[in-house]
Amino acid sequence: MGHREAARIMLEAGIRIIQYREKSAPARAMADDARAIRELCASYGATFIVDDRVDIAYASGADGVHLGQDDLPIDIARRLIGDAIVGASAGTPEEARRAEEEGADYVGAGSVFPTSTKGDAHVIGIGGLRAIVGSVHIPVYAIGGIKLEHVRALRSIGVHGVAVISAILGSPDPPAAARAFVREWSGSADSRLSPGRHSSRRGASRRISDPSWAAP
Amino acid sequence: MGHREAARIMLEAGIRIIQYREKSAPARAMADDARAIRELCASYGATFIVDDRVDIAYASGADGVHLGQDDLPIDIARRLIGDAIVGASAGTPEEARRAEEEGADYVGAGSVFPTSTKGDAHVIGIGGLRAIVGSVHIPVYAIGGIKLEHVRALRSIGVHGVAVISAILGSPDPPAAARAFVREWSGSADSRLSPGRHSSRRGASRRISDPSWAAP
Numbered sequence: 443m444g445h446r447e448a449a450r451i452m453l454e455a456g457i458r459i460i461q462y463r464e465k466s467a468p469a470r471a472m473a474d475d476a477r478a479i480r481e482l483c484a485s486y487g488a489t490f491i492v493d494d495r496v497d498i499a500y501a502s503g504a505d506g507v508h509l510g511q512d513d514l515p516i517d518i519a520r521r522l523i524g525d526a527i528v529g530a531s532a533g534t535p536e537e538a539r540r541a542e543e544e545g546a547d548y549v550g551a552g553s554v555f556p557t558s559t560k561g562d563a564h565v566i567g568i569g570g571l572r573a574i575v576g577s578v579h580i581p582v583y584a585i586g587g588i589k590l591e592h593v594r595a596l597r598s599i600g601v602h603g604v605a606v607i608s609a610i611l612g613s614p615d616p617p618a619a620a621r622a623f624v625r626e627w628s629g630s631a632d633s634r635l636s637p638g639r640h641s642s643r644r645g646a647s648r649r650i651s652d653p654s655w656a657a658p
Numbered sequence: 659m660g661h662r663e664a665a666r667i668m669l670e671a672g673i674r675i676i677q678y679r680e681k682s683a684p685a686r687a688m689a690d691d692a693r694a695i696r697e698l699c700a701s702y703g704a705t706f707i708v709d710d711r712v713d714i715a716y717a718s719g720a721d722g723v724h725l726g727q728d729d730l731p732i733d734i735a736r737r738l739i740g741d742a743i744v745g746a747s748a749g750t751p752e753e754a755r756r757a758e759e760e761g762a763d764y765v766g767a768g769s770v771f772p773t774s775t776k777g778d779a780h781v782i783g784i785g786g787l788r789a790i791v792g793s794v795h796i797p798v799y800a801i802g803g804i805k806l807e808h809v810r811a812l813r814s815i816g817v818h819g820v821a822v823i824s825a826i827l828g829s830p831d832p833p834a835a836a837r838a839f840v841r842e843w844s845g846s847a848d849s850r851l852s853p854g855r856h857s858s859r860r861g862a863s864r865r866i867s868d869p870s871w872a873a874p
Binding site: 496501510515519522 | 684685686687689710711712713714716717726727728729730731734735737738
């Protein structure tokens with residue numbers, strides 16, 4: 443399945459953030475793909491984030507970029523794309539706090555569970571996730587090996603959303619899987635996450651404080 | 659051999675332009691490498707260009723970026739890195755003219771000869787190179803399978819420089835090979851290339867009108 447088709451399935455299901463993640467395509471093809479998905483997201487009122495590649499984020503007019511620990515530093519990304527959203531991966535409270543200090547708008551925390559998408563990812567578990575949520579004021583999204591049955595527990599910890607690839611695109615019926623995740627997230631309204639809990643220092647991050655959950 | 663060591667060998671030999679070309683390393687490692695080589699180039703008064711990755715060019719403070727036909731469009735790169743050098747690959751006079759129109763500061767023309775570095779590269783030969791040189795006003799650098807014995811012929815066509823990887827780094831004695839190329843280029847003073855022949859529309863391109871030849 444191509445990136446655009448995957449994005450359409452997720453948007454149709456009600457997913458509010460799409461992250462474009464592509465490691466090996468030529469830059470122009472990436473920019474074309476990203477631009478098409480950005481437009482698709484815009485038509486659904488969803489937020490579009492590009493993983494890793496600040497140049498592709500800029501070229502496609504994305505809402506933001508997500509930076510792993512091996513990607514460009516946050517301050518350099520910030521200078522390149524101005525006040526767009528800059529997200530950062532964190533596996534520990536220290537990494538999360540550093541990301542917040544460096545100006546990240548949100549943190550992607552994980553890998554919460556073992557995942558096949560990133561085979562070498564360090565698994566932090568629910569306990570590690572809780573520690574990260576408690577360590578920063580910016581929104582935290584849970585990522586890594588997340589399945590439908592984890593959603594309630596994760597939301598009750600106070601995460602701002604959950605990021606999913608395999609549990610949707612690896613399922614026999616991706617549209618149904620995507621809808622199930624949206625329903626499960628929306629249904630877990632017993633969340634301890636109050637709307638005003640997460641502060642944001644700039645306009646850009648307000649744009650990501652809305653969506654119910656994220657799928658990279 | 660690592661990128662930094664390769665750059666040092668070429669700079670020691672008198673090479674005046676270094677292009678950093680890395681397709682698979684994480685962005686932060688690329689930026690670190692590129693920054694180190696940029697500083698090395700600066701200490702030799704040489705020009706530093708990053709291949710493909712506009713974000714890495716920006717992050718490392720490079721003098722410019724080189725864009726292939728599959729890389730980001732020139733206008734987008736220009737918006738990201740301002741008046742730094744933007745070079746473009748061209749395999750035909752049409753591509754070269756389009757690059758010039760779109761604001762490229764120089765053209766890398768090739769592949770002149772068959773090359774192992776880019777196995778799928780279209781070979782244009784001396785005739786194709788001559789056609790490109792005659793079609794644009796910006797400097798043209800010859801690239802692709804260039805060996806020491808080609809230098810005089812290429813310079814006599816009016817190229818601004820030759821770009822070499824394999825003939826130096828694939829040789830049993832890279833420092834000696836690099837010195838031989840510099841000597842051969844400098845010795846071919848019967849060039850029909852007069853200093854004032856190539857116009858440049860912006861300050862940045864003056865920075866690349868100097869060096870005797872380029873090694874990506």
